Amino acid sequence: MVVAVEDVGLLETMAPANNRGSTADDGRERIARPLADAQREFVAEIERGRGGAAAHRRFADRMDALVGRAVEDAVDRAAIETPFAICAIGGYGRRSLCLHSDIDLLILFGGRIGRAEERFVNAVLHPLWDARLTVGHQVRTFAEVEELGDDNPEFMLALIDVRRLTGDSVLFEGVHTQYAAEGLLSRRSQIIEALLQLTEARHTSYNDTIYQLEPDIKSSPGGLRDIMAARLLARLTPDASASLEASELESAEDFLLRVRSLLHLEAGRNVNLLSHELQETAADRLRFPGARTEHRVEALMSRFFVHARGVSRTLARVTKASQSDGVPKALAVEPTGPNLELFAGAIRFVDPERASTEPASWLRAFEAALDRQVPVGDEVLAIVERHISTCTFDDVLPTEEDRDRLMRCLRPRKGQYETLSEMHECGLLDRLLPGFAAISCRVIRDFYHKYTVDEHTLLTIRALERLLEPDPSRERFRAVLGELRAPERLVLALLFHDVGKWKMHNHAQESVRLARAMYDRLELDTEFRNDVEFLIGEHLQMSYLAFRRDSEDPLVVQRFAALVGTEERLKMLCLMTLVDIEAVAPGTLTPWKEELLWRLYVDTYNQLTLAYGDDVIEKGQAAVAALQTTRPDDMTEHELSEFLEGFPRRYLAMFDSAHIYQHARLARGLHPDEVHLFLEQKGDVWELAVVTLDKPLLFSNICGTLSYFGVDILRGSAMTSPAGVVLDIFQFSDHGGAFRLNPGALAEFESLLQTVIAGRQDVTTLLQRKESGPLYRRGPRRITPVVYFDDAHSQSYTVLEIVAQDALGLLHRISRMISLHGCDVDLVLISTEGNKAIDVFHLTKGATKVPRDAQLALKQDLERMLEEE
Amino acid sequence: MKLIKAIVRPNKVDEIKDTLDKLSLPGMTVIEVRGHGRQKGHTATYRGKEYDVSLLPKTMVEVVVSDDLVDTVVEALIKTAHTGEIGDGRIFVTPVEHTYNIRTGEKDVV
Numbered sequence: 001m002v003v004a005v006e007d008v009g010l011l012e013t014m015a016p017a018n019n020r021g022s023t024a025d026d027g028r029e030r031i032a033r034p035l036a037d038a039q040r041e042f043v044a045e046i047e048r049g050r051g052g053a054a055a056h057r058r059f060a061d062r063m064d065a066l067v068g069r070a071v072e073d074a075v076d077r078a079a080i081e082t083p084f085a086i087c088a089i090g091g092y093g094r095r096s097l098c099l100h101s102d103i104d105l106l107i108l109f110g111g112r113i114g115r116a117e118e119r120f121v122n123a124v125l126h127p128l129w130d131a132r133l134t135v136g137h138q139v140r141t142f143a144e145v146e147e148l149g150d151d152n153p154e155f156m157l158a159l160i161d162v163r164r165l166t167g168d169s170v171l172f173e174g175v176h177t178q179y180a181a182e183g184l185l186s187r188r189s190q191i192i193e194a195l196l197q198l199t200e201a202r203h204t205s206y207n208d209t210i211y212q213l214e215p216d217i218k219s220s221p222g223g224l225r226d227i228m229a230a231r232l233l234a235r236l237t238p239d240a241s242a243s244l245e246a247s248e249l250e251s252a253e254d255f256l257l258r259v260r261s262l263l264h265l266e267a268g269r270n271v272n273l274l275s276h277e278l279q280e281t282a283a284d285r286l287r288f289p290g291a292r293t294e295h296r297v298e299a300l301m302s303r304f305f306v307h308a309r310g311v312s313r314t315l316a317r318v319t320k321a322s323q324s325d326g327v328p329k330a331l332a333v334e335p336t337g338p339n340l341e342l343f344a345g346a347i348r349f350v351d352p353e354r355a356s357t358e359p360a361s362w363l364r365a366f367e368a369a370l371d372r373q374v375p376v377g378d379e380v381l382a383i384v385e386r387h388i389s390t391c392t393f394d395d396v397l398p399t400e401e402d403r404d405r406l407m408r409c410l411r412p413r414k415g416q417y418e419t420l421s422e423m424h425e426c427g428l429l430d431r432l433l434p435g436f437a438a439i440s441c442r443v444i445r446d447f448y449h450k451y452t453v454d455e456h457t458l459l460t461i462r463a464l465e466r467l468l469e470p471d472p473s474r475e476r477f478r479a480v481l482g483e484l485r486a487p488e489r490l491v492l493a494l495l496f497h498d499v500g501k502w503k504m505h506n507h508a509q510e511s512v513r514l515a516r517a518m519y520d521r522l523e524l525d526t527e528f529r530n531d532v533e534f535l536i537g538e539h540l541q542m543s544y545l546a547f548r549r550d551s552e553d554p555l556v557v558q559r560f561a562a563l564v565g566t567e568e569r570l571k572m573l574c575l576m577t578l579v580d581i582e583a584v585a586p587g588t589l590t591p592w593k594e595e596l597l598w599r600l601y602v603d604t605y606n607q608l609t610l611a612y613g614d615d616v617i618e619k620g621q622a623a624v625a626a627l628q629t630t631r632p633d634d635m636t637e638h639e640l641s642e643f644l645e646g647f648p649r650r651y652l653a654m655f656d657s658a659h660i661y662q663h664a665r666l667a668r669g670l671h672p673d674e675v676h677l678f679l680e681q682k683g684d685v686w687e688l689a690v691v692t693l694d695k696p697l698l699f700s701n702i703c704g705t706l707s708y709f710g711v712d713i714l715r716g717s718a719m720t721s722p723a724g725v726v727l728d729i730f731q732f733s734d735h736g737g738a739f740r741l742n743p744g745a746l747a748e749f750e751s752l753l754q755t756v757i758a759g760r761q762d763v764t765t766l767l768q769r770k771e772s773g774p775l776y777r778r779g780p781r782r783i784t785p786v787v788y789f790d791d792a793h794s795q796s797y798t799v800l801e802i803v804a805q806d807a808l809g810l811l812h813r814i815s816r817m818i819s820l821h822g823c824d825v826d827l828v829l830i831s832t833e834g835n836k837a838i839d840v841f842h843l844t845k846g847a848t849k850v851p852r853d854a855q856l857a858l859k860q861d862l863e864r865m866l867e868e869e
Numbered sequence: 870m871k872l873i874k875a876i877v878r879p880n881k882v883d884e885i886k887d888t889l890d891k892l893s894l895p896g897m898t899v900i901e902v903r904g905h906g907r908q909k910g911h912t913a914t915y916r917g918k919e920y921d922v923s924l925l926p927k928t929m930v931e932v933v934v935s936d937d938l939v940d941t942v943v944e945a946l947i948k949t950a951h952t953g954e955i956g957d958g959r960i961f962v963t964p965v966e967h968t969y970n971i972r973t974g975e976k977d978v979v
Contacts, residue, residue, distance in 0.1 A: 547880070548882075550880045550952070552954075786917040
């Protein structure tokens with residue numbers, strides 16, 4: 001049986017009608033010349049900036065004719081009798097063919113594939129190859145049609161766009177029915193699953209963001225493949241088709257195709273990566289406005305991101321709709337706050353009109369979305385986007401409660417990246433954070449960064465968010481994140497760390513400058529401001545020291561410890577460095593870098609907690625001089641100097657000047673067995689400063705008295721000056737309300753503490769009574785205690801580190817045991833992370849380090865005691 | 870031609886790059902590596918718990934030079950990477966049969 005080659009009409013437009021019996025050379029010529037003509041026409045369109053969808057369709061039509069001609073010649077030469085069909089698949093099947101795209105063909109035979117069929121296939125393909133076309137071909141028998149895409153999801157998806165070029169209609173209909181017509185719906189779930197898996201894998205390879213500095217026009221998120229995916233999902237799901245913004249997709253597709261055709265033209269091959277160099281060419285060719293090249297490139301890329309964002313949103317909507325079971329159902333409405341409700345898996349305003357006049361309600365919508373881990377609805381985004389330009393910061397965050405809401409939104413949790421990204425896209429984040437708008441879609445060209453500055457910033461938040469998920473390889477950093485007492489400071493610092501990149505140089509200092517405008521607006525307290533400013537200003541320091549300086553050099557660690565000052569800042573800076581590197585590009589954060597960073601963290605942590613005792617405040621130091629400059633009138637220079645000298649320098653990093661002056665006042669007129677106290681509430685935490693004169697069991701008695709009042713000591717420090725003045729600071733939570741509910745509690749506490757310190761009351765006995773009371777219950781022990789002596793880090797002290805399960809009176813019992821062994825507690829750092837107590841004591845015995853045998857004896861008793869806890 | 874592989878402290882890479890620039894060497898390859906030699910790692914403590922740091926992060930710098938430059942380059946590398954402490958690293962020199970420039974196809978030009 002001889003199969004007639006159809007569609008000769010197309011061929012007639014391109015060559016003389018009768019070419020039967022032509023030679024192979026003639027055949028090649030009959031392809032090459034019209035191909036060159038077709039390419040020349042396409043190039044002319046591209047150069048005019050019109051290489052969009054219509055030009056792609058015309059080029060596909062010209063290619064159809066060429067393939068038809070190759071088939072016609074092959075039929076003549078191969079004398080084939082088996083029925084066949086030649087089909088275009090994939091993008092070519094959709095008639096979207098770019099200048100150097102692959103020509104994807106399915107060659108289908110109605111019978112067994114023997115030598116004659118092989119000769120035929122060669123006769124079809126060789127002239128195409130000789131014309132330097134890249135042909136992707138699949139040769140199959142009709143019997144194989146049913147399983148064609150089973151083991152190859154990409155091929156299955158390409159078959160959905162199958163289009164007959166020439167050959168047997170019945171064979172073609174078989175494939176078309178199986179994959180593109182009736183079969184499309186019967187294979188619905190298989191196709192959706194394959195499409196979603198491929199899309200997810202593709203997006204993952206681009207770190208799930210459209211904001212690539214050098215995007216792949218075809219494959220990057222928001223690119224051509226996503227347009228195809230959205231359209232296909234909409235075809236497969238009636239619910240999804242309503243979510244498809246057809247005109248938005250068409251406009252995006254045309255733009256992307258115009259850019260893509262330019263890339264093919266410039267590279268002379270199938271290149272879809274819009275590199276920095278090609279951005280310049282494309283911006284010029286497509287006549288984007290701007291006096292300078294970088295302005296034109298910015299205009300091009302802004303347009304790209306607008307389209308990519310539209311495509312991405314549409315794909316997200318149809319993906320969500322496609323994952324429903326397709327059965328329309330009455331959707332429940334759940335109220336989530338004033339004028340807010342959860343509907344169809346998103347937060348929306350109950351009364352959108354009202355919401356548009358109440359900017360203070362906007363952040364509540366995003367907070368509700370975060371709380372429920374759902375997106376805000378498109379309508380919410382549209383309302384904010386429409387009205388944000390007429391609103392001020394105070395309109396959006398008018399009250400303290402609203403500002404607190406923003407802080408809550410900044411605490412790391414799942415969905416934070418998505419929510420902050422939505423806030424950014426609708427302009428809300430830019431209104432709340434001065435300077436953020438200036439880095440929107442900001443391109444910085446270097447060898448490392450792969451994303452725009454704003455997206456890099458948001459990706460640092462995503463990296464932090466991912467750190468919350470259990471991952472054995474990240475457990476150590478995850479634990480550090482879990483220990484942060486105010487992680488919102490880190491997130492705020494991350495949001496600001498690169499806003500200074502709108503300028504080309506010294507971006508860290510520019511970021512600090514821009515952040516200062518935010519402190520007053522948000523009414524941040526001094527400690528919060530100082531932490532955020534430190535993190536922004538020093539955000540490059542830790543990576544510099546870890547990777548480019550000898551972090552094994554004790555001097556490097558010592559200086560870095562002096563820079564960070566406290567463990568809390570070290571932890572935040574370490575995590576900031578980690579996520580900042582991770583957000584640069586996939587693969588930038590290697591296990592090698594993580595290890596170097598961790599080692600610097602550990603060495604600095606040890607320096608801060610184990611070695612700080614040797615570094616004491618001396619007269620004339622710059623920090624002391626600064627404190628003297630701002631000294632209040634009621635304090636003399638001598639009084640302040642006398643109070644400060646001999647305390648560890650760490651003290652100056654832990655407290656602001658107001659607190660230091662307060663502590664100095666407490667040290668006035670101290671007599672033996674007398675305590676001076678200052679208590680203040682800082683949010684949920686209370687801070688107690690105790691100043692007294694040193695004596696045996698002092699620290700143990702203070703801790704015991706606090707525990708007797710039922711408070712939970714969270715963190716603190718104890719210091720002793722050479723003059724014997726003791727300054728102990730405790731931060732505690734008052735769950736039982738001993739101080740919160742009882743205005744006279746401080747006086748009661750002070751009175752009891754005086755009695756205990758004077759030896760007129762035994763706090764151990766008081767605590768034992770409390771522990772045996774009906775209200776006290778000790779939970780199961782989950783933490784194996786660690787007791788560790790270190791003689792290496794400090795020249796003057798033996799350092800004792802204890803990690804144990806937290807319990808009522810634990811600190812009292814530990815410090816009492818230490819005192820009973822004749823050791824002096826000179827310095828203490830107290831930290832509680834969840835139910836884990838981490839305490840570091842600097843000890844001496846007889847004014848020297850604790851001898852080894854005394855350490856051993858104390859270790860044994862402490863371990864025994866902690867085992868019994 | 871010889872391939873010189875220098876395993877050095879990570880913080881020495883910038884200095885080594887400057888040194889090689891001064892010798893007018895056209896290129897180098899830098900690889901993040903972990904390992905141990907005589908240094909054999911050490912024990913570190915964090916919050917009272919000891920842990921082994923057996924594989925230490927190092928950087929491997931690779932450079933191909935003509936035979937007559939080997940001694941000069943090795944000497945410069947040693948001088949630059951030296952601190953005198955354990956863990957300064959190692960240098961290996963191995964023969965290279967040929968090199969090719971992928972763009973131009975040029976052979977044996979370093």
